[in-house]
Amino acid sequence: MNLSEYFELLISDYTLRTISIGTAILGAICGMLGSFAVLRKQSLLGDAISHAALPGIAIAFLIIESKNSTIFLIGALISGLIGTFWIRGIINKTHLKSDTALGLILSIFFGFGMLLLTYIQKLPNANQAGLESYLFGQAATLIESDVWLMAVVTGISLIILLLFWKELKILLFDPDFTKTLGFNTRFLDILITSFIVVAIVLGLQTVGVVLMSAMLLAPAAAARQWTNSLSTMIFIAALFGASSGVIGTGISASSNNLPTGPVIVIIAGVFVLVSFIFSPGRGLLFRQIRFRKNRRDLQLHKTLSFMYNIAKNHENISHPHAIRILNNFQGFTKKSLKELEDHNYIKLQGNMWSMTETGYHKAANLYNQITKTHE
């Protein structure tokens, strides 16, 4: 199946449509809430939460002894939340830094989860559990009710976001100041963290414990490159997330046996890469171009003013001088000399250069002009 066949199937095939809508919604909510995680410098929190969810899924299976993705979600939610509060507890109550706390909880919970998974696999009804699909996700298991659940959660978090927009924004920027204004920062903090936990838990079935944090961070990190406004950033992040979901599902459906979760994450990674290089304001490419151009302009101007200092000591400003007296001047190149001639600032004749009237005036006002335009 190629991509165009995929899009035909998207319209006709019920299962594929369900999965695509599911991954799109998941991408959108992850992008939206991931923006908060990125701006609060809690990027690793998502990773810790998703890993912490694994033992919850396993314990949920051990209790009900059958496969039920809703019950698994609740198990994941509970252990994800326990992990989160332990992380916060460690940070608040000990001298350990947040990266240490995150790393500790992440590995301990994940290790415990793997232990339980191994134990479950030895049980007689292990085959029907399909718990190992939670490690890397299996979008094919998405059914309509899962998608509805995602849609409802996305709707609620969108409403919360719009309602508390002002409070969440100021909390992100300056929590101490927010507190002095009389807002309950603890409530806001728990609110936003809970929604991040819920988004992660929702994504486990599709993307899996191991890769979930990329789903949260990649769209947000990419979106930050394109805008300097918080609302636009969140919107673009949601868009990138949804696109990663749809494109990833498409690629994985059109080529045999490519796992959906990793493909979605790789597509999100492509968004990040492209944004880091090509975004106009912050992208590496345009920054490098601007940097080069600035440097060249300055070199040109400095060469001109160096010439000016030589020329002004002569009665006739257009008195010719040897080019080699410029040789030791930093920033002087044959190319810049040619460029100065193109601007009609100087005249070149053999091994000699002479200043023109235009060049002389330009150089005389140069410093003022440069400081003015860069103010």
Added chain:
Amino acid sequence: MPYNKENKIAVKIDDLTVAYDYKPVLWDIDLAIPEGVLMAIVGPNGAGKSTLIKAVLDILKPIAGSVQIYGKPYKKNRSLVAYVPQKGSVDWDFPTTALDVVMMGTYGSLGWIKRPGQKEKKASLEALEKVGMLSFKNRQISQLSGGQQQRVFLARALVQNASIYFMDEPFQGVDATTEKAIINILKELRKASKTVIVVHHDLQTVPEYFDWVTFLNVKKIATGPVKDIFNDDNLTKTYGINYKVAINQ
């Protein structure tokens, strides 16, 4: 308005004690700050200057003590207080503009959920103009210089329209022009009977800028009018033996 004996007490701090571990950061601070003074809090590094402000504003939980703003507990009179945190306490790469940051000063009076409207925008623009930053209103905050960022923070406090201003090192890392501009605004606030409390590092400028001073080093060393208590004796008690400073009065 210069201080005289009839002035009300704007901020009253009793027995304030703060500790992170076993060692106290602030010990038994009693302080009565009269209305309408421009007060410097001075002391060496680690003396607890920022901690004092944060404890007063309930950002940090004190071990013991009480804070009253015009005779009522801080939580009741919060709206009378504005705060300028240290510039370095926030991430200036946050995706927002100078005007947006100043508007945040209006959030407190708006309360929960309600969004700022035309009135708040107008007040914020006026505050930006007061600090000489109106032409930068739509500038992304990461593109502002250190001095400009400090002015934006000051504008955000001005728009809070408070009676008491707490400022944590507003002169840190700003050039002479910005320092002059800021001190002029502080003096204007004092003229309007506002009380301004500033954590300050440059002892040389204390007599020139401030009329009231508190010496702090974990404990309160002295507090009062600059002309009475800003002397070598108190400086030595605060900063250690043989500490001398040229006071150009």
